[in-house]
Amino acid sequence: MTYPALHMIIDGAPVSGGGRRTHQVVNPATGEMLGALPLADAADLDRALETAARGFRLWRDSTPHQRAAVLQGAARLMMERQEELARIATLEQGKPLAETRVEVLMNVGLFNFYAGETFRLYGRTLVRPAGQRSTISKEPVGPVAAFAPWNFPLGNPGRKLGAPIAAGCSVILKAAEETPASALGVLQCLLDAGLPKEVAQAVFGVPDEVSRHLLGSPIIRKLSFTGSTAVGKHLAKLAAEDCKRTTMEMGGHGPVLVFDDVDVDRVLDTMVPGKYRNAGQVCVSPTRFIVQEDVFERFRDGFAERAARIVVGDGLDAATQMGPMANPRRPDAMERLIGDATAKGATLHTGGERVGNRGFFYKPSVLSEIPLDADIMNEEPFGPVALINPYAGEEAMIAEANRLPYGLAAYAWTPDAKRQRRLAREIESGMLGINTTMIGGADSPFGGVKWSGHGSEDGPEGVEACLVTKAVHEG
Structure with a gap:
């Protein structure tokens, strides 16, 4: 056209x-x-x-x-x-x-x-x-x-x-x-x-x-x-x-709380496509994966395996699952943030580099065990990178979800009905998806709190x- x-x-x-x-x-x-x-x-x-x-x-x-x-x-x-x-x-x-x-x-x-x-x-x-x-x-x-x-x-x-x-x-x-x-x-x-x-x-x-x-x-x-x-x-x-x-x-910095009572594969099948939708350039993008220790390794490894299989290419190509970033500033930001995280001790499991020498493509990336003082844990990355850290239990997980001054969207995965109600009360966000990434609709208010x-x-x-x-x- x-x-x-x-x-x-x-x-x-x-x-x-x-x-x-x-x-x-x-x-x-x-x-x-x-x-x-x-x-x-x-x-x-x-x-x-x-x-x-x-x-x-x-x-x-x-x-x-x-x-x-x-x-x-x-x-x-x-x-x-x-x-x-x-x-x-x-x-x-x-x-x-x-x-x-x-x-x-x-x-x-x-x-x-x-x-x-x-x-x-x-x-x-x-x-x-x-x-x-x-x-x-x-x-x-x-x-x-x-x-x-x-x-x-x-x-x-x-x-x-x-x-x-x-x-x-x-x-x-x-x-x-x-x-x-x-x-x-x-x-x-x-x-x-x-x-x-x-x-x-x-x-x-x-x-x-x-x-x-x-x-x-x-x-x-x-x-x-x-x-x-x-x-x-x-x-x-x-x-x-x-x-x-x-x-x-x-802005946001979407926390995702994953508890040890979940079906890990079901969560991954939903969250991996959600993370890399629009190359992560989404204000409500799931970004900080706050994972209970007992399922952390399975979740991290499964996430990285699925991310590595995502087909990156021109958005007009029917086979493409993730297109380029929208402008040259975004790959530069990814390199800066991921480089800072790995320099401070984070582990890069996949991605972390550009794709080709034409356009603004960047590989779907996964980091784990990221120190909290890394820039990427405090600054919205707005790109195709998932941050996955282990936590001992519910109290620590909620504290991490609320640690930042952002409060746009948050997500949580657990079948425990009582825990769901506690999370609905305690998580500081304008929108919360429990066992889903669907947090918007024509009839539903869209907005955040705090910064x-x-x-x-x-x-x-x-x-x-x-x-x-x-x-x-x-x-």
Whole structure:
């Protein structure tokens, strides 16, 4: 397929050329340039803000039927365009086609769910003496600045666009410059489904310039961010200057507690594919495997054997099980982190090196007996590496799971029902999967605690995050 021409979308029109700076979009499987992305200047951002202000005045008065029709229509178009969208995302980001096809389906499910939520934005009436009336209503918060990363090039823009539109807000989307055509494809489905052109804009640019400009404007009433903890903290400070509402989905370092009462092979059959999904470039990726001593060696050896068999290659190849990393920064980070760990005494069982001399491929890797002062045990690796350490029992395992300031996703494997309830109470995370890696869904809130952020996307909570509460009292 031909990679599409790149542009921004402001007031429904494609914006490109005009002497603007550009960013080279690269295919991570080959390292070759796919296209030149125009970057916004201050005038572009001002026009996007002015359009978003008009779009909010228009869309806040739309009916639930109008919002639902747009979301359902966009879902139908994404299904019709599934293969095109999936191939664009694989070209830009690298993950296998099987995974980008699932991303399209994620958006379809989310948009259809949000279409239903437009009819459920309930308020309430309080009991008052005769002649008095008090009502509580939900109103759209206002124009939203939404920042989406590159690791889910279709799913992240879908989350950022779907909730504000369902709530009656306008939105300015700044998706990742590495994966622009995917985000543009999702927005185009909404526009083609009848979304007024003023309601959603897509801009790209130098991230710090764009964020300071948008968040410095009083037009923006809310920030929705997905990305690293360091960047999230910076943006939260900018948003705080104007008391803007925030939804922050930031980094993680997913602990996986494996107890000695499990079927080891069953756990491995689930967790190994889960670890290397999207080459480990997943905020909820299972990363720190906290394994009870009695099953540690079996688990470690079985994990390494399965990891070594994973087929690494171009995501467009049907035989590929793991694609390249998304950009040249990620293999560099793997080499630094794994090198530091082995220098401090960790054992490397498989991987630990690049694949070939073309693109950004890195082997699925397994480390064990990693000292806690190794950088990789404290810094989110965001790559295809599993960290496996032995622990004596439940108390020590829970302590290790909670040791870091991150709290996005956690996992645990045990058939013991009482232990499951203890873990549900004690593990500090926004999401916990017990005997499963399935921790998300269109109807389920997605978000973290501690340094992993606050607020939720998806589910009713995702729309609620784009609403404000108003109390009106009549005497």
